[in-house]
Amino acid sequence: MELTENQKDALSELINIAFSRTAASLSELTGHRVLLEVPKVAIHPIDELSNALAEFLPAEIATVHQVFSGAVTGDALMLLSYEGAVMLTDLLTDGVGTPNRLDASDREVLTEVGNILLNACLGMFGNLLQVHVTFSVPRLHLETLDALLKSLVIGKEGLRYALVVYTSFRMRDSAVRGYLVIALNVASLDRLIQEAESWEERQGQ
């Protein structure tokens, strides 16, 4: 499954709207201007995700993971390299935590930020599809990319594809690159892309 340029534009624009709200609330929360950019959106089969992400992520990663269910079911993840996660929490909290590592309070900050971001994104998709999704409590995992992706595949036959949003947090002259991964079954993803396209068409009218 490949996205056409139109589909990419439509999805990027929608995610940007969701992100701008997230960026505004993060700015307010931290007292620093936070910008969230979406330079690229792509779709990968789950079993090829490892190759697609390994290019950008080291083995050790920090992930905020939320399961969502309802008319659309899947997994939503925010992925950062461990160093990126340390840097992001330092930027968000003025570096008050333990240097060079994520302590329990840092992990909570990451969970809160990932949660806001993932919910904004999925909330936007829910509105678009006119469905309501229910979220699990977000969990933070510190593990290898492979172990994480393996846990996504196991026991979820319907999960075939993942929407990957290449993301960049910009604040205080620094940028932390991360990824949002929304794993969906084919039917949901297909519907999402169609709805995004018709939304884009409506905007153009």
Place this chain on the structure above:
Amino acid sequence: MEPQDKQNASAKTTTLEAHAGISEEQAMPLTAAAWRWFNDLSAQGILITDAKLNIRAWNNWLETHSGHRTERIIGQNLLEVYPDLAKRDLDEYYKDVLAGQVRVISQRLHGYFLPLPPGTDDVSFIHMQQSARIAPLIEDGRVIGTITVIEDVTERVAREDQLVRLLGGEKAARAEAEAANRAKDEFLATVSHELRTPLHSIMGWVQILRKGKVDSAGLEHALEAIERSARAQTSLIEDILDASRIITGKLHLDVRPVDLVSVIEAALDIVRPAADAKAIKLHARMQPLPGLVPGDTNRLQQLVWNLLSNAIKFTPREGRVELRLERIGSEIELAVKDTGQGISEDFLPFVFERFRQANSTAARQHGGLGLGLAIVRHLVEMHGGTVRATSAGEGLGATFTVRLPLIDIGKTPESGGRDNARFPQSVDQEVSRSDFEPPFNGIRVLIVDDDVDAREVLNLGLSQRGIEVQAAATAGEALMMLREWRPDVLVSDIGMPNEDGYSLIGSVRSLELERGGQIPAVALTGYSGVEERRRLLSAGYQECLSKPVDFDELTTLLANLAAG
């Protein structure tokens, strides 16, 4: 969830039930039973509201920590009971939850969720530090309320803060150690430079003299230069050895009651030529009869000498160095003030640190190792005193003030000091070195040293002063000459192969009186510590001098010993 999505059966369960895997039929009685236990057992705060945020459940934990009785708070609106939530935009979080989302409130971004008093005795927090999670309660696809779980993380935060402080302290300690290491490297570079400078002069003049084309004035000049360089190097080595003794804790004091006035006079004598050379006015104002301090005369003189030479070194030509000595209560205060380059505020805290110099680059104007003031501080502290440096800033001069404790009034100096009754009323004076020539003629001195150059230098130096000298290269040779030549005094090196100076004096002292067994003996040693001196004196030597030898000092000593 919109009504059209009702076909999804899983949406008919509440979040709580869905996660617990409970069916709809079982839900109600189980929920009620479970709540009773949540209420009693939970070590966290559990708060349930309806969709208007009216409080519907408030567990025991919350009752205990908030002071709000459950029966009174039920039915009240959460945002009205805690207006602080809206002030901190946490009402927005509830709006998101009422729209079906889950929210995490992290302690590090928010500090706390509800303004509750701290549950621990930790006084560093006004509020109990909390993190919280809020989830929607969904029934038939509609959000019918919220559940909030609040956790007291005060102890965790305190532990994390402590770790940050510890790591910060460790980082600072590491930076300090690295700075000390850098200072040592710079110091070694300085040592190498400083030791080479006089060597360069000595070697240069020796080569010139070897050519043999030097007239008598030139020869005198060359010898002066060589002597000056050798003395400078001796002084550098003394400083390095002192620093080493300080580091290894081997600097010992020979403590007696000391009159500082005489110590200062001696130090002034030594530095006067250096001050004169730069046309620096050296002025001493000493209170008469200031009292005695318990101390080591030589070390106190070194201390004063270091302060004075430091002041002279950093004072430009035609400047002024003032020394003041006065009694203040039960202490004596010595201040050395100069009109020199002063000390910047940045460097002032480090001025007494070993290996530290304000400018340790090769471009610095002044020689020296940067050990003098570190030695001063150590000596002062060993004497139970304090030293401080003050300066109005760079270019504005500096003052070094030493305070030493006085001995209880009534005691008099046992030795080394002057008779207090003979002190002038004011010792505000110019100092000059008095020369006197003791009668050396006819003294017979036997020199023992395995090193041919050292033997020759001693032989020549003493012979020039009218002393009759014979030299031996080994202890055996010395014993033979002692018997045959009958010298008045024995001067022996200590570090010799086979039989050393200790062994020699042992053999000498075992001889009968008429065979020279009681001959006065002087030890020459490279180690000038108090311990070494004590060992040599108890081995049988009358005196010991450290190398290199000052011939004036040695000849005076020899004359005294020969005279009995």
